[in-house]
Amino acid sequence: MFAYIVRRVLATIPVMAVVALFVFSLLYIAPGDPAAIIAGDQATPADIERIRASLGLDRPYLVRFGAWVWDIARGDLGTSIFTNLPVRTMIAQRIEPTLSLMVVTLILAISLAVPMGVMAAWKQGTIIDRAVMAFAVLGFSVPVFVVGYVLAYYFALEWDLLPVQGYTPFSRGFFPWLENLVLPAIALGSVYIALIARITRATMLEVLSQDYIRTARAKGVGQRAILFIHALKNAAVPIVTVIGIGMALLIGGAVVTESVFAIPGLGRLTVDAILRRDYPVIQGVVLLFSFVYVLVNLAIDIAYTLFDPRIRY
Amino acid sequence: MERRSFLKGGAAAGVALASGGVAAPAYSQAANRTLRFVPQANLANFDPIWGTQYVVRNASAMVWDTLYGFNDKLEPQRQMVEAEEVTDEGKTWTFRLREGLRFHDGEPVRGRDCVASIRRWMPRDPMGQLLRAATDEIAAVDDRTFRWKLKAPFPKMTMALGKNATPMCFIMPERIATRFDSFTQINEYVGSGPMRFERNEWVPGARAVFSRFDQYVPRNEPASWLAGGKRMGVERVEWVIMPDPATASAALQNGEIDWWENPITDLVPVLRRNRNIAVDIADPLGNIGSFRMNHLHAPFNDVRVRRAVMMALSQEDYMTALVGNDRSLWKPLPGFFTPDTPLYTEEGGDILKGPRNLDAARALLREAGYTNAPVICLVAQDQPITKAMGDVTADLLKRIGMNVDFIATDWGTVGQRRSMRNPPNQGGWSMFHTWHAGADAINPVLYNAVRANGDGAWFGWPNVPAVEAEVPNWLAAANLAEERAAIARLNRAAMENVVYAPTGFFLSYQAWRRNVTGIAKGPLPFFWGVSKS
Numbered sequence A: 001m002f003a004y005i006v007r008r009v010l011a012t013i014p015v016m017a018v019v020a021l022f023v024f025s026l027l028y029i030a031p032g033d034p035a036a037i038i039a040g041d042q043a044t045p046a047d048i049e050r051i052r053a054s055l056g057l058d059r060p061y062l063v064r065f066g067a068w069v070w071d072i073a074r075g076d077l078g079t080s081i082f083t084n085l086p087v088r089t090m091i092a093q094r095i096e097p098t099l100s101l102m103v104v105t106l107i108l109a110i111s112l113a114v115p116m117g118v119m120a121a122w123k124q125g126t127i128i129d130r131a132v133m134a135f136a137v138l139g140f141s142v143p144v145f146v147v148g149y150v151l152a153y154y155f156a157l158e159w160d161l162l163p164v165q166g167y168t169p170f171s172r173g174f175f176p177w178l179e180n181l182v183l184p185a186i187a188l189g190s191v192y193i194a195l196i197a198r199i200t201r202a203t204m205l206e207v208l209s210q211d212y213i214r215t216a217r218a219k220g221v222g223q224r225a226i227l228f229i230h231a232l233k234n235a236a237v238p239i240v241t242v243i244g245i246g247m248a249l250l251i252g253g254a255v256v257t258e259s260v261f262a263i264p265g266l267g268r269l270t271v272d273a274i275l276r277r278d279y280p281v282i283q284g285v286v287l288l289f290s291f292v293y294v295l296v297n298l299a300i301d302i303a304y305t306l307f308d309p310r311i312r313y
Numbered sequence B: 001m002e003r004r005s006f007l008k009g010g011a012a013a014g015v016a017l018a019s020g021g022v023a024a025p026a027y028s029q030a031a032n033r034t035l036r037f038v039p040q041a042n043l044a045n046f047d048p049i050w051g052t053q054y055v056v057r058n059a060s061a062m063v064w065d066t067l068y069g070f071n072d073k074l075e076p077q078r079q080m081v082e083a084e085e086v087t088d089e090g091k092t093w094t095f096r097l098r099e100g101l102r103f104h105d106g107e108p109v110r111g112r113d114c115v116a117s118i119r120r121w122m123p124r125d126p127m128g129q130l131l132r133a134a135t136d137e138i139a140a141v142d143d144r145t146f147r148w149k150l151k152a153p154f155p156k157m158t159m160a161l162g163k164n165a166t167p168m169c170f171i172m173p174e175r176i177a178t179r180f181d182s183f184t185q186i187n188e189y190v191g192s193g194p195m196r197f198e199r200n201e202w203v204p205g206a207r208a209v210f211s212r213f214d215q216y217v218p219r220n221e222p223a224s225w226l227a228g229g230k231r232m233g234v235e236r237v238e239w240v241i242m243p244d245p246a247t248a249s250a251a252l253q254n255g256e257i258d259w260w261e262n263p264i265t266d267l268v269p270v271l272r273r274n275r276n277i278a279v280d281i282a283d284p285l286g287n288i289g290s291f292r293m294n295h296l297h298a299p300f301n302d303v304r305v306r307r308a309v310m311m312a313l314s315q316e317d318y319m320t321a322l323v324g325n326d327r328s329l330w331k332p333l334p335g336f337f338t339p340d341t342p343l344y345t346e347e348g349g350d351i352l353k354g355p356r357n358l359d360a361a362r363a364l365l366r367e368a369g370y371t372n373a374p375v376i377c378l379v380a381q382d383q384p385i386t387k388a389m390g391d392v393t394a395d396l397l398k399r400i401g402m403n404v405d406f407i408a409t410d411w412g413t414v415g416q417r418r419s420m421r422n423p424p425n426q427g428g429w430s431m432f433h434t435w436h437a438g439a440d441a442i443n444p445v446l447y448n449a450v451r452a453n454g455d456g457a458w459f460g461w462p463n464v465p466a467v468e469a470e471v472p473n474w475l476a477a478a479n480l481a482e483e484r485a486a487i488a489r490l491n492r493a494a495m496e497n498v499v500y501a502p503t504g505f506f507l508s509y510q511a512w513r514r515n516v517t518g519i520a521k522g523p524l525p526f527f528w529g530v531s532k533s
Helices: A002-029 A036-041 A045-055 A062-075 A087-122 A126-141 A144-158 A174-208 A211-218 A223-260 A266-276 A279-307 B003-018 B022-031 B053-062 B109-126 B126-134 B157-162 B174-179 B245-253 B264-274 B303-312 B315-323 B358-366 B384-399 B411-417 B465-476 B479-497
Strands: B032-037 B068-070 B077-079 B081-087 B090-096 B135-142 B145-150 B195-197 B207-214 B237-238 B277-281 B287-292 B376-378 B402-407 B430-435 B501-506 B508-511
Touching: A002 A062, A002 A279, A036 A045, A036 B277, A036 B411, A062 A087, A062 A279, A087 A174, A087 A223, A126 A174, A144 A174, A144 B245, A174 B053, A174 B135, A174 B174, A211 A223, A211 A279, A223 A266, A223 A279, A223 B081, A223 B245, A266 A279, A266 B081, B032 B245, B053 B174, B053 B207, B068 B157, B077 B081, B077 B157, B090 B109, B090 B384, B109 B126, B109 B135, B109 B145, B109 B174, B126 B135, B126 B157, B135 B174, B245 B508, B264 B277, B264 B508, B287 B315, B303 B358, B303 B384, B303 B479, B315 B384, B315 B501, B376 B384, B376 B411, B384 B402, B384 B430, B402 B411
Parallel strands: B032 B237, B376 B402, B376 B430
Antiparallel strands: B068 B077, B081 B090, B090 B145, B135 B145, B195 B207, B207 B237, B277 B508, B287 B430, B287 B501
């Protein structure tokens, strides 16, 4: 297993190299000019050209790519064209809110969606099943920003229970931290809960129809033990897969959620950087995201072995 | 008291009981000393010379002071300057600084700091460039005096040093102004104004924090825009960046922010219904909507085609698309300069007045030999103003029989593509939409968009010698009557040749909690004089 983990971690290097080359090339050919944005609307073409030169944006593709790769190899993600701050610093400023949002969303989603899916499968065809499925359809259908606005309207404006926006660092206390994350996590988690609940239900239905479940029932095993020990553990592999795939949903959804709730996270940093063509920041964030994806996939593969002993690497 | 503040207050009171009864008042006072403000855009950089976006200028006006400053009558007033002496038939200016001026690092503001700051500012500013060309020598005389020798008189000197158009001539320490040229961003923010920039709390895209500078010496006069005594009524100003207007609206209603610089018109009725919120016009000088046609390439290299578009365009359509049905928010603008400012004129603007004549426009297009050549119309979809105007233009051009190639894109792409001089079908463009701050459109030097000096002109590169001939006439004018005469001639020439197409003059709102007082209307948010109870 250890050798497998090392192999997988090493395999991230070529993956990220391809991502880096792709992102750099894409940005190079994409339209848009950070120098024009910096110069402002009243600038003359000569002003813009001078700023472009001062930023090194007039250098040839290979020279810029070579310099960037050399910096990355030394652990330097570069400096933002606009803020003049190191990209590493900007990512460090933004990583806690995004990580917090994702963790709270993940905990909320798994703790709600898995029992909902199990209950729906157990009570197939009943009102509980239909209610869970109706919620799932709703969760899939209503965009995150709509859920966000509705939650903010009722919980913040009408009932004055939670803040509309912002983020409080964990270092200022658990409850202030959580207070700012409740609404965004529910908004972001709605799709995720729907997805996991549906997959859990479908997988559980398949497992619950297996012979060994009938045997367990015949032996007099209790309903709770059948559901959560015999059935859920065997249904876990597809559920874990979906949870992993859903991380992509979370990162994508975080962009919208962070905008709606004014959370200063990586999603907003990415959007701002793209709109301004802040190339070093875009490159740094995309590299980080690709690294996270690779790690999540690795974690899922390892999780398979915990749930299904037949799987070996 | 609102529920959440009641809960917070209760929590604070609990702490107070446990700690001898001081926490609750402290909590309340700290909240009242901090003003939370939502700016128009993200403060992505903080160098007012390198980055000339308005949002940078607005933040910089708190942190750096200027030698002169415009008051609300657009008159330049002494600010850091105590007195100036003009000798040698207007060719030598000697400036004396006020006593007690200090930078945020405690160092005094000296003549040589002003000289270095002016030298860094001049290459980036249209008036600065004129001054640089006219400069013989500029040097510090002593710690509180510097002298500027010119090759020729420059009557608009105080206007150049005190204007609010970007880039403003902010005063920085010499060591910073000389270490970074005009095209290199500073990384040390030592100001001379009433507020310090808290660099450690700056999270670009999310937050910027400013705290009161105790050693700032305000002038004795009452504050008026960028002039007079800049007395801070709060200890701390926090800029909270909110990209989503609905969130900003909710946060203002909920009391999580105190002042919102630019609420969108659609949300104003909601804000007005809240008795804790005041809504008013932000800037009486407003904005001028526009689209620019490319004078280098067909079809708009023919003035008849440009005139055909002008005679068909309805400013009412544009303004309704921008601000809705609220007629108090816009005015027709048959001219190029800001309404209600000294140089405003409608000379030559008849083409934009009266009922629109689409048939005449079509006939003029036929006369010009327009043969259905595609019009590459760049429209930034991420800017509500350009998007609204672009939709109206596309419809207008189709109605007069033009073939529109509508390029829906983002502002970053427009910013790049509009600088391309290639023909439209080779990566160039035919027209794009933008807008100009009314505060910038008050004279022809601050206002690049109206200039028509060919290669040196703004995008679209109009070449109209009759326009350019009036710029030096305005600069040399001895009095307002002469200035107005020069501008009237300039306006007529610009209209006849359609330097660009003005789509109307429009205003926008600002909104704040009613416990905040002292907010002024002006071309930028002025934080001095604002307090919170």
